[in-house]
Amino acid sequence: MITSPAKTNDLAASQTKKTPRLLLVEDDENLLRLLTIRLQGEGYDVTPSNNATQALRMMFNNTFDVVLSDIRMPGLDGLSFFDEIIHRYINLPVVLMTAHGTIKDAVAATQKGVFGFLTKPIDHDELRKVLARATQKNTTSDIGDWCKDIVTRAPEMTKLLLQAHRIAGKNVSVLINGASGTGKELLAKAIHRASDRANKPFVAINCGALPENLLESELFGHTKGAFTGAVQSSTGLFREAHGGTLFLDEIGDMPTSLQVKLLRAIQERTVRPVGSATNIDIDVRIISATHKDLQLEMEEDRFREDLYYRLNVVNLRIPSLKERFEDIPLLTNHLLKQSAERHGVKVTRFSSDALNRLGTSDWPGNVRQLVNVVEQCVALTQTPVIPLSLVEQALSELSQNWPTLTQARDSFEYQYLCRLLQLADGNVTRASDLAGRNRTDMHKLLKKHGLNAADFRGNKD
Template sequence: MNKSGERNARLLLVDDDKSLLRLLTIRLEGEGYQVTAVEDGQAALRKIRSEDFDVVLSDLRMPGLDGLSLFEEIMGVRKDIPVILMTAHGTISDAVAATQRGVFGFLPKPVDHDELRKLLQKALSQSLSVQPEDWCKDIITRAPEMTSVMDQAFRIAQREVSVLISGASGTGKELLANAIHRASNRRDKPFIAINCGALPENLLESELFGHAKGAFTGAVHANPGLFREADGGTLFLDEIGDMPMTLQVKLLRALQERQIRPVGSAKHVDIDVRIISATHKDLHKEMGEGTFREDLYYRLNVVNLKLPSLKERSEDIPLLARTLLQQSGQRHGVNVTQFSDDAMQLMVKSEWPGNVRQLVNVVEQCVALTQTPVIPLHLVQQALSATRQSWPTLTEARDAFEQKYLHKLLKMTDGNVTRAAELAGRNRTDMHKLMKKHELDAGDFR
């Protein structure tokens, strides 16, 4: 116990170098830590399973169970313990790999004691007070593919790194982003989300960075912008692949300088936000086509989490369907208890192109139409048929309109790109980019 009567932090020290083990034990006990020192990974695991520790400090290169393998084993037992790795053979690639897998920190040997002290204090200050069931309470799963993603998300939640969540529409990217926020040390600050494909460029810039009063027609009041609204917390940029190139440049500058400049203002404003972004697009393909900046991609994609489709986690369908049925029934005051066996079998076998979002829609339709407590097969068939032609997202609708518009425009102008650009109020470069995006060839219209 320390002088204030609180328990001193318990540290598990793991290193096969006995002399270094003794030296670090003496130093850390002098700092007030309760230190348990062991010489190999297996001994460390036995301690983890039988005792409670606040931080693990381990060598990376050890005979038998090395530091990274030990970390993976610890995460299978206690996901909330920060693990710091040390190595005399450290490289940048080691540090990056360790951080991406969820290791809290990485220290080269010989260990700088001031750096170690700072890292230990940071690890302790960020120790999770949130319980595992609290941070991911909105995500219902038991599928191994999803559990693996959730484990990784939990590990990196408190690391101040940007996360890119990829996956098809409807897989729950915003739910995962919100869960990461709740598991982070920013959980008491705002979580702000915006869909980058839902607004035209000028409005998106104003929403993100804010604007000064009088910056443009209609700007009768200053707008702080979402970066400042999310100060200290998390800003979730959904469908980042739809962000216009000019705004990508401004976003990159804001992330590099940790400052923004509101539209119409000459002043820069400091920002403190964590960025989580998401996309259903293949950003590697977008970079190859010149529609997404490579430098921004690597700034956003420090850690990538890929969400599986609902079809890939089919064992979750009965669990999700029952939970959604109960919630929908309570919300609408409808007495429903379950799906019939054949109705559930149909749902498990279905393709679910709209993923979890489509499943929610199907359950809602069934609850609205049922006249019995047990949802019959024909209602599920009807709802599945209806949702296969479900209402498109704004991004999907805009892309569909854009393609039809360009097709008609090129047909009207007999494939004359210059004339088509004039009619559309765009320049030739923009027109060629749009045609490439929608795989249209001017020669096909001549």
């Protein structure tokens, strides 16, 4: 998630000073109780559990900085428990304990990536040191400061960030794919921050938010008097981003005629302001993003193939929130703290059933929708713990929202084509004439909506 710039440093400071949260898993009730008391005395916020299965459920509803677990336990043992953890929470350090420690166990555990391995009876000084190192590692993640605004522990997101970091220093164009609300601009900013252009401007524009003539002027600039209303010259976003990064969001919505000019600017590394006869040199890295399938857009002649290959040198796909369900509790708690602080509300957490409901929602609006739900719950709650009823209310209201313009247009287009084919009795040529389109266009529209003209023969009203 994005933290407001004014609060980024405060957030980072609070994260380094917070009480480390430790999940303790031990089937010996007496030792569990003793270690809990000792570790609380060391300043840890300890959550105890006497079995690994219960501990995994706790991890879904809570965020931990380190896990301390016994190896020999009934049911799911410590090594199997660790296997589950590394598939869900890549950077979470795990320390294992056993009264039956052998060199073979220690080697197997460390080869798998276990942070520490202790034998019983536990040497408290040794335990203190290994936990201190583990919590320090977790607060200074290997991923780095460049993506500190992205809250995640999901394996797929971690792999994506590592890949993004590898290509950040290379001056290549990047195309980010992902559904609306997944955080494409946030990833683009992180790549910029990790690159050698970090001290230069990051400039963003939504290519679907402006009509073609205004979008051209915004990108390339214009001279005074170039068109009605151009009372003064404009440098344009390419020149504003000189030396830095230009982020073209929703590139799939850019008009095809403007795509030609964008391709020329990228190839020639120059721009020509509207109304000018002079080309101006630019040095800009292009990162673009879309929720559309550009392969399909090219097949439908709505996106230029040559531009696609210029933009898609490296392709990164952001998973939907539903695909990174491990992050839902983490994001929810992070957003809750931000919202409560921003609004001055004394709210501490979501109830367990409320958090479970959030974790099982479909989230068609992804992280952006989660932000809205948390904001509404914080605004309406009258208790420190947000109940399930408020979460249900927020989810219900969001599901009744208006469709997006694209969804509404596609829905109308589908209904229009169905009625058109009924009137034409499934005859594509006649349907094309009625719609004022040529047969090629009509066939493309039918393919887009999965319609078969033959299905409408004999169905004329």
